[in-house]
Amino acid sequence: MFRSHILVCGGTGCTSGNSMKIYDALVARIKKEGLEDEVHVTKTGCFGLCALGPIMIVYPEGAFYSQVKLEDVDEIIDEHIIKGRIVTRLLYKETVGEDGNIKALNDTDFYKKQHRVALRNCGVINPEKIEEYIAYDGYEALGKVLTEMTPQDVIDVISKSGLRGRGGAGFPTGRKWQFAKNSPGKKKYVCCNADEGDPGAFMDRSILEGDPHAVIEAMAIAAYAIGADQGYIYVRAEYPIAVQRLTIAIKQAREYGLLGKNIFGTGFNFDLDIRLGAGAFVCGEETALMTSIEGHRGEPRPRPPFPAVKGLFGKPTILNNVETYANIPQIILKGADWFASMGTEKSRGTKVFALGGKIHNTGLVEIPMGTTMREIIYDIGGGCPNGKKFKAAQTGGPSGGCIPAHLIDTPIDYDNLIAIGSMMGSGGLIVMDEDNCMVDIAKFFLEFTVDESCGKCTACRIGTKRLYELLCKVTDGTATMEDLDKMEELCYYIKENSLCGLGQTAPNPVLSTLHYFRDEYEAHVKEKRCPAGVCKKLLRYQIVADKCKGCTLCARNCPVGAITGTVKEPHVIDPEKCIKCGVCMEKCRFGAVIKA
Amino acid sequence: MAKKIDVPFNGTKEQEERLKKALAELKVEHGGQGLMIAALQRAQDIYGYLPEAVQQMIADELGVSLAEVYAVATFYAQFSLYPKGQYKIGVCLGTACYVKGSGDVYKKVCDTLKIEGGQCTDDLKFSLDATRCIGCCGLAPVMTINDDVYGKVTPEEVEGILAKYRD
Numbered sequence: 001m002f003r004s005h006i007l008v009c010g011g012t013g014c015t016s017g018n019s020m021k022i023y024d025a026l027v028a029r030i031k032k033e034g035l036e037d038e039v040h041v042t043k044t045g046c047f048g049l050c051a052l053g054p055i056m057i058v059y060p061e062g063a064f065y066s067q068v069k070l071e072d073v074d075e076i077i078d079e080h081i082i083k084g085r086i087v088t089r090l091l092y093k094e095t096v097g098e099d100g101n102i103k104a105l106n107d108t109d110f111y112k113k114q115h116r117v118a119l120r121n122c123g124v125i126n127p128e129k130i131e132e133y134i135a136y137d138g139y140e141a142l143g144k145v146l147t148e149m150t151p152q153d154v155i156d157v158i159s160k161s162g163l164r165g166r167g168g169a170g171f172p173t174g175r176k177w178q179f180a181k182n183s184p185g186k187k188k189y190v191c192c193n194a195d196e197g198d199p200g201a202f203m204d205r206s207i208l209e210g211d212p213h214a215v216i217e218a219m220a221i222a223a224y225a226i227g228a229d230q231g232y233i234y235v236r237a238e239y240p241i242a243v244q245r246l247t248i249a250i251k252q253a254r255e256y257g258l259l260g261k262n263i264f265g266t267g268f269n270f271d272l273d274i275r276l277g278a279g280a281f282v283c284g285e286e287t288a289l290m291t292s293i294e295g296h297r298g299e300p301r302p303r304p305p306f307p308a309v310k311g312l313f314g315k316p317t318i319l320n321n322v323e324t325y326a327n328i329p330q331i332i333l334k335g336a337d338w339f340a341s342m343g344t345e346k347s348r349g350t351k352v353f354a355l356g357g358k359i360h361n362t363g364l365v366e367i368p369m370g371t372t373m374r375e376i377i378y379d380i381g382g383g384c385p386n387g388k389k390f391k392a393a394q395t396g397g398p399s400g401g402c403i404p405a406h407l408i409d410t411p412i413d414y415d416n417l418i419a420i421g422s423m424m425g426s427g428g429l430i431v432m433d434e435d436n437c438m439v440d441i442a443k444f445f446l447e448f449t450v451d452e453s454c455g456k457c458t459a460c461r462i463g464t465k466r467l468y469e470l471l472c473k474v475t476d477g478t479a480t481m482e483d484l485d486k487m488e489e490l491c492y493y494i495k496e497n498s499l500c501g502l503g504q505t506a507p508n509p510v511l512s513t514l515h516y517f518r519d520e521y522e523a524h525v526k527e528k529r530c531p532a533g534v535c536k537k538l539l540r541y542q543i544v545a546d547k548c549k550g551c552t553l554c555a556r557n558c559p560v561g562a563i564t565g566t567v568k569e570p571h572v573i574d575p576e577k578c579i580k581c582g583v584c585m586e587k588c589r590f591g592a593v594i595k596a
Numbered sequence: 597m598a599k600k601i602d603v604p605f606n607g608t609k610e611q612e613e614r615l616k617k618a619l620a621e622l623k624v625e626h627g628g629q630g631l632m633i634a635a636l637q638r639a640q641d642i643y644g645y646l647p648e649a650v651q652q653m654i655a656d657e658l659g660v661s662l663a664e665v666y667a668v669a670t671f672y673a674q675f676s677l678y679p680k681g682q683y684k685i686g687v688c689l690g691t692a693c694y695v696k697g698s699g700d701v702y703k704k705v706c707d708t709l710k711i712e713g714g715q716c717t718d719d720l721k722f723s724l725d726a727t728r729c730i731g732c733c734g735l736a737p738v739m740t741i742n743d744d745v746y747g748k749v750t751p752e753e754v755e756g757i758l759a760k761y762r763d
Binding site: 012013015016017050051052053196197198199200201202205206237238239273275276277278279280281292293294295296297298313354356357358362363394397428430431432436441444445454 | 625629630631632633634636637667668671672673674675689690691692693694695696699727728729730731732733734735736738745747
C-alpha cells in the first residue's frame with residue numbers, strides 16, 4: 001500500500017512544457033529518500049486543463065498543482081510528501097475554497113459542467129499499464145460481449161444507444177456496423193481513424209495517449225459484431241507519444257490474450273496493427289484513408305460501393321473515429337438507455353471539444369450534447385482573456401463555419417450546428433475575439449484546403465485556389481462587390497462538384513463568414529478598411545494629437561523614418577513611407593498610436 | 597515547393613544495408629501488401645530525405661516502378677525529396693496558434709533566415725516547415741526546433757531562440 005500517489009500529466013501539452021523531466025526528478029527524489037514503497041509516482045493521460053500545464057495531482061489530499069516547474073520538485077517533496085504541508089502557492093486557485101481548504105477538482109468551474117465518458121480514464125490511470133485499465137472495468141465489456149451476447153445483440157445495443165460517429169459527419173454507428181455485418185465475405189476489417197487532421201483539434205490524440213486500451217477493446221467488440229479478425233489503427237505520425245503508448249498497449253493486450261487467437265477461450269480471433277499516416281488531411285476521409293493503408297496516394301474514390309460493402313483491400317470494412325470507439329465499452333457495460341439518457345433527441349451522449357484560441361482555459365472538455373456554446377465558452381472556458389469581447393467560435397475546422405456571438409445560446413448538437421452553417425466536425429472549437437478578422441480567418445482555412453486538396457477533382461483543386469485568390473483581393477483591398485458575389489457562386493460550385501468531403505465542405509468557412517459577417521467583408525471592399533485591424537495592406541497607423549506628448553520615442557524607433565515632429569509637439573506618420581510594422585504602437589507609452 | 601539544393605547523394609553502404617533489412621522486415625510484418633508508406637518512412641529515417649537514388653532502391657526492392665514510389669513520396673507532407681537542415685524548425689499554423697499570432701512568428705523566421713517554408717538555409721543548418729497542430733494548444737503560438745518546444749512565442753523572441761542554435 002502506498003500512502004501517497006503523485007499523478008503527473010504525460011499528455012502532449014504538458015510534455016511540451018517539460019512534465020516528463022519533472023516526472024523523472026520526482027522519481028529520483030523519491031528513490032533518494034527511500035520512499036519507493038510509500039509514495040507512488042505515475043504518469044497519466046491528459047487532465048484536460050492544458051492552459052495550466054504542466055499539471056500534477058497528489059493524493060490522498062487531491063492537491064492539484066498547476067504550472068509546475070522543475071525547480072518546484074524539491075519543495076513538493078520536502079514540504080508536501082515529507083512534512084505533509086501542501087504547497088499552496090502551486091495550487092490551481094480554483095481548487096482552493098474560501099475557507100482555504102482544498103475543493104474537489106470536479107467542483108471547479110472548468111470540470112463542474114463536464115461529463116467524462118470518452119475521457120473517463122484520461123488523467124486517472126497510467127496508460128502504459130494494462131492492469132490499471134483492467135482495474136477500471138477494462139476488457140469487461142469485451143468479455144461480456146464474447147460470452148453473453150450474439151453479434152446482432154451487440155449491434156442492437158449500439159443502435160439503440162443512438163451513438164453517432166464522432167469524426168464529423170455523425171453517421172449512426174450501429175447502422176454502419178449492421179451494413180458491414182450484412183455484407184457477405186469471410187475476410188472483413190475494422191479500422192480506426194486516428195488521423196486527426198483538423199488543425200486545432202487534439203481530442204483523439206489525448207484519448208490514445210491517456211486511454212489506448214479503450215480503443216483496442218472497442219475495436220475487438222466491433223470485430224466480433226461484424227465478423228472481422230483484423231484491425232488497423234491509422235494514426236498520424238506527428239503524434240509520437242500516442243503511437244508509442246498504442247504500441248505498448250497492443251503488446252500488453254496480446255500478452256494477456258486479449259488480442260490474438262481464441263480470446264477469452266471463445267474461439268474468437270482478432271489482431272490489430274498500427275499504420276502511420278504521413279501527413280495528408282484528405283486521409284481523414286474514409287475511402288482515402290483506406291487507399292492510404294493500402295500504401296498508395298491517399299486519394300478518395302466514389303461511393304458507392306461503400307466501405308461496408310467494399311472497403312480496405314476490397315473487403316467489407318468499418319471505419320470509426322477514436323472518440324466513437326472510446327464510448328463503446330461503456331455503452332456495452334452500462335447499457336443503451338444509460339447512454340441515450342444523455343444529450344439531445346437526435347444527438348445522444350457526450351462530445352469532447354478541444355477548446356483553443358482566445359480563451360482562458362485552453363484544453364479538452366467533454367460535455368453532454370445540447371450544452372450551449374455560452375456554457376462552454378464562459379462557464380467552462382472562462383471567456384476571452386484580457387477583457388476582450390467574444391466575436392465568434394469556429395467549429396468543424398476547415399470544413400466548418402464560424403458561429404457569431406448572437407447565436408451563442410444555441411444548444412450544440414449535430415443538427416443544430418449544420419442548421420447554423422457550421423458542423424460538429426471532430427470537435428475543434430476555436431474562440432475568436434474582436435481582434436480577429438473574419439475574412440482573414442476564412443482565408444486561413446482556404447489556404448489550408450488549397451494546400452491539402454489531393455488534386456483529383458478539378459472543382460476542388462482549382463476552385464479552392466481561385467476562391468483563395470478572391471479572398472486575397474478582399475484582404476488587399478482590391479476586391480469589388482461583384483467579387484463577393486462571384487465568391488459565393490464559386491463556393492456552391494465547389495460544393496456541388498467535388499467527390500469527397502474535403503471539397504464539399506471546403507467553402508464552408510467562406511460561406512458562413514460571408515453570411516454572418518458580410519459587413520466586415522464590405523468594409524474591406526467599400527471602405528478599404530479592416531475593422532479588426534488585422535489585414536496589413538489596409539492598415540493605417542495614426543497618432544492621436546491629443547494623446548501624443550512629443551517624447552520622440554516612436555520616431556526614433558521607426559525603421560523607415562516615417563514619423564516626423566518636434567520634441568514636445570504631436571508627431572505625424574507619413575502613410576506613404578509607413579511599412580505598417582507596428583513598432584510605434586508597441587513603443588508608445590501613452591497609447592497615442594492607433595490603428596485606423 | 598522546396599528549394600532545390602544541389603547536394604550530391606552520399607549514401608553509405610551501411611545505410612543501404614539498413615534499408616534492405618528494414619524493407620525485408622516490413623514485407624513480413626505487412627504480409628506483403630500496403631507497405632509503401634512505411635517503406636518510405638523507414639528510408640527517410642535512415643537517410644534524412646528521399647533522393648532519387650533511394651527511391652530507386654525502394655522500387656527495386658519492392659518490385660514496383662520508380663513512378664509508383666515517386667507518386668507516393670510526393671503526395672504526403674511528411675516526405676521530403678530534399679535534405680532538411682540540421683535544425684528542423686516547425687512553426688504551428690494550426691487554427692489555435694494562428695488566431696494567437698503564429699503567422700507573424702512564421703514570417704519572422706522566414707525573414708530572419710531568408711528562407712520560405714519547406715526550404716533549408718544554404719549552410720544546411722536550418723530548415724523551416726509550417727506544421728499543423730502538434731497538440732499543445734495551451735502553449736499557442738508554438739514553435740519547435742528538433743525536439744525542443746517553445747511556447748507562447750512572440751516575433752520579438754524569434755532571433756534569440758534561433759541564436760541558441762547558431763554555433
